Amino acid sequence: MSEVRRRLASWDSIIIALTVLVLVVASVGVPNFGTSRNFTFLVLDLMPIVLVALPMTFIIVTGEIDLSVASTLGLTSSLMGWFWNNGLSIETIIPLCVLVGAMLGAFNGFLVTGLGLPSLAVTIGTLALYRGLAFVVLGDGAVADFPWNYTGWVTGTIGGGAVPNVLILIVALALIFGVVLHATPFGRSLYAIGANAQAAHFSGIRVARTKFWLYVASGAIAGLVGVLWTLRYSSARADNGSGLELAVVAAVLLGGVSIFGGRGTLPGVLAGVVLLAALQNALRLQDVSGQALNIVTGALLVLSVLLPNVASSIRATWHRRRLRQAAAS
Amino acid sequence: MLRTHHRLLTAASASLLVLGLAACGGTTKDSASSDGGAAAQTGASADPNAKTKEGLKIAFLPKQLNNPYSDVETSGGKVAVGELKGEYKLVGPNDASASSQVSYINTLIQQQQDVIVVAANDPNAVCPSLNQARQAKIKVVSFDSDASKDCRDAFINQATTQGIGESLVKMANELAGGEGEIAILSATPNATNQNAWIEVMKKELAKPEYSKLKLVKTAYGNDDDQKSFQEAQGLLQSYPKLKVIVSPTTVGIAAASRYVSSSNYKGKVAITGLGLPNQMREYVKDGTVKKFALWNPADIGYLAAYAGAALASGQITGKQGEKFTAGKLGEYTIGADGEIVLGPPTEFTAQNIDQFNF
16 A cells, blocks of 8 residues: 555656646647647657657666767767768668767766766766867758658658657667666666665676666667757758757656666656657647746756655655654653 | 677677678668658649738748847738738747757647748758648748748848849949049958959949949958958058948948047048948947948848738749739749849938837
């Protein structure tokens, strides 16, 4: 019984419930929200955030962070344009970009685990570094003449229906990451690292090696999203995706992952992403201005950090009072 | 750590192998055709006598919101939509990044607008979305900064190179009283638009009606306030008989005006060119500058709204040679590639400058 109550009160179930509520209210109350075309737009808008959020969840669960993801995206997008201009085939470019992303992630991982530097500082540094390199590669220009069968696939739907092609990719990757996090020893070890890295180390978990590969995964996914972003907008540019890292971290935290590590679930994160994207989409359809959108997202994020803290301190007070009553009687 | 590196090497070599295999064939820049994205053009022909529809939903999507220049542009659009008895809407991102406009275009498609008037941050990034809009029977007019021509119905071009060059020479001629020495104060020696305008000016000056005007020098102020100021000073010292300085750059004209208004050349040497009314107001009021020019941004938005309404009403389809009427601005003819040129720049004088705020 107390297990049920605990699950009901946990932040990620609140977020999931809130997300469902927003989707239902918007479908009923906001004209043009519940259409199949809007569903496609919504999925395309949240695609980069949700994909990058998957490895980001892993990293934050271990108590680290990767702020360089959007710049990795920008650099792979630039490189994609450069490769394309230099006559490489798109079938070569796509795996190459994912590989470059993985190598950029490995560089982060080496600095964090090999040299033991703080991940916040390292990835703020590579955030600037990778974005700078992106401008070195492509400058202010843009490459736009990517083949239609690829750009069309990214923006298209299955059989011209309501389900976007990229949704298959999102669902597949989310399933893989979800199973790994919640149903394998490796996934459990991430929580152990986040809760207490030293204790995890002494119980035989290879902390540094695990974190290293998380950064590689984060870079590879960012590289993949760089490709998808470029194809979606038919435009390889150095400034692609700038600011995306904040949207991703916001969604992960909103989904109930603790910034200090050790806590959070992937379903919660997915709900966090959908909640932010659906709210923005619905408010935009209601002609709410961009500034007001920022205010709503910001307030939601502050609440998501504030409320669980308030709830747990109330619970602690209650618990103490009951103990005192028990002692007095 | 050693094992990590070993594994990494294995992974890297495996990926390279995959790459090597993939490199053997596939789609490259040379073999690809990216024209599949163009919207199917309706074969409908224009009916110039069609009635302008009322209640058209016309949405403006500038490069970003809260930019003073684009605010003036869209304010003209708002006036025009009011005259057309339509529904005006203004949306836009807070940052002028390439992809941030796409979500707004998607929203406008969902809201079933009749016309989208857009200043593209990236001519290609907005293309797939704009074509989706056109497939949903929304007319797309670009202004200020064109989208790729396959994905919009018409483009409002603020001014042609020829129009600006002609207008600059005409103003210089009036201010010089038909004869005397003139000089040009430009931006940098390799600024494309500046050089194109100066080229047109030279061709104009070669015409018989301007035979008494003599261009003595083209100076370069590098669009830097201080350098432009010094160059203006230098021109007046080297050419004592100089009557007019023409500066086709907003930085140059403001710096030259500041120098002349604070020197004893005030009233003897005229300054003209392309400038912003807010920067030039005090020099027009104190008599240093009699006349300068720039396209009127409000007219750009105004014309874009009328072009959108004409498209949505079926009076035009965006083909070369079609004609439509744009309220107070009069009749326009569509040029090549769906371009509609606003017309000669607006001239600002002491009489009208207070009507403009940009």
